[in-house]
Amino acid sequence: MAPDVHARNGDEAGWVGKSVPRVEDAALLAGRGRFIDDLGTPPGTLHAAILRSPHAHATIERIATEAARAMPGVAAVLTGAELRDLASSLVVGVKAPVECWPMAIDRVRYVGEPVAVAVAADRYLAEDALDAIEVRYAPLPAVVAPRDALGDGAPLLHEGFPGNLASDRSFSYGDPDGAFASAPHRIGVAVEYPRSACTPIETYGVVAEYDPALDAYDVLANFQGPFSIHAVIARALRVPGNRLRLRTPPESGGSFGVKQGVFPYIVVIAVAARLAGRPVKWIEDRMEHLAGAVSATNRSTRLQAAVAEDGRILALDWDQIEDCGAHLRAPEPATLYRMHGNMTGAYAIRNVRIRNRVVVTNKLPTGLNRGFGGPQVYFPLERLISRIAATLGLDPLEVVRRNLVPADAFPYRTATGALLDSGDYAAALEAALRDGAHASLLARRAQARAEGRLYGIGYAAVVEPSVSNMGYITTVLTAAERRRAGPKNGAQATATITLDPGGAVSVHVASVPQGQGHRTVLAQVVADVFGLRPAEIRVITEMDTAKDAWSIASGNYSSRFAPAVAGAAQIAATRLRERLARIAAVQLNARPDELVFAAGKVFSPGNPGNAVAFSRLAATGHWAPATLPEDVEQPLRETAFWTPPQLGAPNDADEVNSSLCHGFIFDFCGVEVDRDTGAVRLDRYVTMHDCGRILHPGMVAGQVTGGFAHALGAALLEEQSYAPDGSLLTGTLADYLIPTAMEVPELVILHYETPSPFTPLGAKGVGEGNTMSTPVCIANAVADALGVAEIQLPLLPSRLSEALHGAESSPPRREARPPQAAPGERALFGSGRAEVDAAPEQLWAMLLDPDLLARVVPGAHNVQRMGETRFQAEVTLGIGPVRGRYRAEIALSDLDAPRSVTLSGSVDGALGFGRGRGRLRLEPVGPTRTVLTYDYEAAVGGKVASIGGRLLDGAARVIIGQFFASLAAQASGRRPSLWRRLLRLLRGRA
Amino acid sequence: MSRHGPAVLDAGQRHPVRFTLNGRTVSGEAEPRMLLHDFLRHVLGATGTHVGCEHGICGACTVQIDGAPARACLTLAVQADGAEIRTVEGLAPAADRLSVLQEAFRTHHGLQCGFCTPGILMTLDALLRERPDCGEAEVREALSGHLCRCTGYAPIVKAALAAAEALRETDHA
């Protein structure tokens, strides 16, 4: 198919396709946006704050809320117990006997999981109340990596998911066995795709109210859809759908999928409002967001290809282990199945084997994020292309070319069931190479290398699916299970056009934009249909489930706006226009089909002087309904529902057309890696898009640059990191690093248009593609620069250091050094030695004496003996300005009086927790002299861990060292000066 | 301590706070712990200044304090007493007209969701005033104190440079 750049309904003068200024902007630029936290709330609205788990995995032994409830200004405290009384578990997307509560009931499974909600007169007081809630946890071992979760003896998160496995499905398409058996080459990659999240700058917000008389909830939330979730929320709140009114604010500060994940909090805040008997408002803060909103999945993938001599791929064998975090929350495991029809990417590969496993781990539950499953698939697939080229000694571009779906094959049915709607991948690729000056990039690489610099080029070719099939997720079920559950498919889009008594046009859509300029594009589309100016069209995009026409697919995700919602609006407008034309035909004495709508008038081209004003015509239905021709339906309001017939349910062979539209992207880039610092500099990035028909070039460019910035972050900077013990390491924006204007270079955007035959306007989605293509394109380039086969994201300079700098010199000092924890590990090890002027027996007695212990434990007050060898204390610990009160427990075990003893201790407090165990040995070296040696192992976690890990490690070392040193000092009746200084500093009264 | 100077503002009590906001004197009451963004948004009702992180990194809350761009979330309302504060609401010359910088953002699609925009405008407004002939490097450096998740920054940089040029032209004229 030839590129079709200019066709616009045959109307060259149309608004669609032009970069008109956005109607949204004037208010936003003047500070008059209406985001959720800007809107007024009902009088008496209270404010909620949420207490969250500092532990990755623990049972909750006790929650004491009395003190908090008694505080002035506090109206209610909600815990799992009350939640269980007033709500039900969220539904889970696989068939298994598990529950999924939006708040911990008796066990926490990730750091940041809500444990209690305090409701008070303002947010400050609500947070004060959180301080007064005391929770006793019994920590459990945690599991973080998906492959570890499947291992023998891994801690089990849910009884209903034996072996932490939530789903295990295998698929076969074509004849993969035959292809692998006969292929000359078998080439594979192993990828651990990390976690990242799109972190919109506006966080979640919910305002909820409960009407006991009607048993109904009224909720305002910056939820983005899909509104299939409305049913999930209503069910959890135990009300029929018509008793849950869900509204969205006019503006939302970015979402990228993430704001789907507000729904568990809708349930929590709605129940809190019911409990408090007043409206309750909650605005998530950034630390809550990073720990407890939603993340993309991390995935462990092994991908093998059967490859012919010339680089053609004969078969693929996917083994994917998807990590959905602590709970399988709706719509998961959708991230894994969203790409199911597209597992062969842009390539014509007929034989495919897939094994899909879904596991749970002690991490934040996952959900929608821009790219939704795409990055996790394309990273291995496009790394594979690059490995095939390297292994067979071919140019990677040649491998791409030989495998692309040919132009004459569209619409093309992939092996796994997707119907690729349109495209000419080869032509788009060649155009990109030509217009993106690929040849000059090759020359730059050659020159850089000649100068001894590390320069590489990477490529990526991807198919970007959009307009999801609401039924794709059921591919996780077997065909038999699907038959029992009933068919799920389609993607209903709705739009309503209203003509008011003055003849003015309003458009209502259930699209919930978060900055994509929906109002502008809809005004363009409808203006074209009616021959008006966009400024004359009023577009309402906020949602109200009590009043709007909506369906489960409503909302803003899967890049469905341009292909589906804008199309539905065009259909509704066209229907109204047809009716108006018939009314006008009577007035103008003309045939309806010859009438033209232009410049605010309706007329016949042969007689433009005889025209009727659009506004007058549009008002007829209100003022003079009796004058309407007999067979014309009311011309007041029209709602169009549009669902593409191509989106059927998965068939019995598990083939599924998981999305309606398929854009094509071909990227290439040049990078330079600094030999000394390992820093990756993007020298040039070219991205070619075929997103069908372009409705608004400025906004398409905005979607591409925005998606690119997200992808660049995922490639170079962003990772939601967890320590092996499940501590969250990226709890602030100083740890979770988002690219700034200094990190995002300008990119070259090229277009190649092949309109989709399946959408009303020929448009396809465009917002997600670069999140799929860019991370792997950059990784391919870095691998090329370094000449390495293995490369994992994010491409931290520190990680590249190994490949760059080779083996390190050995430490100059020969003395034993305490073992260092492995990178990213939170455990601390240490050891020490002191000589003490006291006999071992004296020291021994001290260890069992609470009074003496009180003097030895740093910052201890109020030491109590709980048993023969167990003590409890209150301690105040601080480092620099960070200071907190903790509850400490110390136990002695393996007593071998007076020679050795094991001391285990734990501290717990609002700022975090620490646990340690040390072996202490006493050796007499004279009648009143003892050598005391110790080694210890400790771990620290909780709030402080996610804010400043390095500070915490340092503090723990100092404090532990200080304990043993002051033990020695006490025993010898003096304090060594160094320790004295440290001790005083730490207690802060030097 | 009052023998040495002003009295301590007690914790947990509200105290009067008064400053100039966009050229007009405003006042309200705040506990010492109240952050400036909460005071602006929820006491004074000036919701144009947004909040994205409350720890100084995202830049959404950026306002001008005594002429210099600064984080509202890292400032206590009581610290701002007596200061001169400018926020996004004070940028447009009239209710139906945008400033040159705002207009450039609209023309160059420098915003999508618009949540980060008020803070970015306050930084750029100060930058263009202080360094009328700034180039791309300076603009990017100033912008590095802001996070935008929607635009990928390129259109913001373009808008800023276009505004700088337009302002230079009007200065010459």
Place this chain on the structure above:
Amino acid sequence: MKPARFAYLRAATTEHALEALHQGGGEARVIAGGQSLVPMLTMRLARPALLVDIMHVAALSRTDDDGARITIGAAVRQRALETRDGLAQRQPLLAMALPWVGHMQTRSRGTVCGSIAHADPSAELPLVLVALGGQVHLLSRRRARRLAAEEFLTGMMVTARAEDELIEAVSVPAIRPGTGYAFREISRRHGDFAIAAFAAVADERGVRLAVGGVAAIPMARVLPTDQALGDALDAFAWDLDARDDLHASARYRRELVRRIGGDVALEALRDQQARAVKEAV
């Protein structure tokens, strides 16, 4: 993220502030620019009972240059020093480092002394203070004393400042003839705290290289400038006892010390020569 309750005092004079710190015991805390303290309050990591705001004390807002030393008062904001006329001529290292301290939006509030008081191991200004052999001027109702940077900085965010002491000012030697300077920082993003930062001063005694972001406090060492440099850097790298964290491994940090540290030392030497040529003209 809202602070716990505290009282607030806007000090009018230095004495007023000292009195408040004295009476507050460990519970009173200075607030200067607030760029480090306010996030800690908001996260409830710090919970002082009283904040003593020193930014309105006129006596503390001065920067004095007596020809030999530049003395920067406690209420001098980073931005004010950065834009001070002739800073690059009077103390090039300060001028080189200041633009790396956070962002323009934090430098407009943050103070020079506040950064020193906060003693973040990755912060640029404590590094510069160590590199230049600067001093911290401490004042309390009890005493006035001056500590060398190395005496003042005792650990990660831990200093020798007593709780009733105010940093009245910090001072650094002004540029001296025959001296060269260099600064470089490696961070994940622009404006982030350093993974490793380097400041070097070359004078008649040799090159003194200070490294921040690697050990618990910035550390300085005089390095040979001949072929022994490589070995000396290697030993220095190991002696800093680098640690792994989220942003970089210990090994990577050592590598930066060897590679970038060496570059910066040599750059300071080149700067010394260049300045010598200029001085000669």
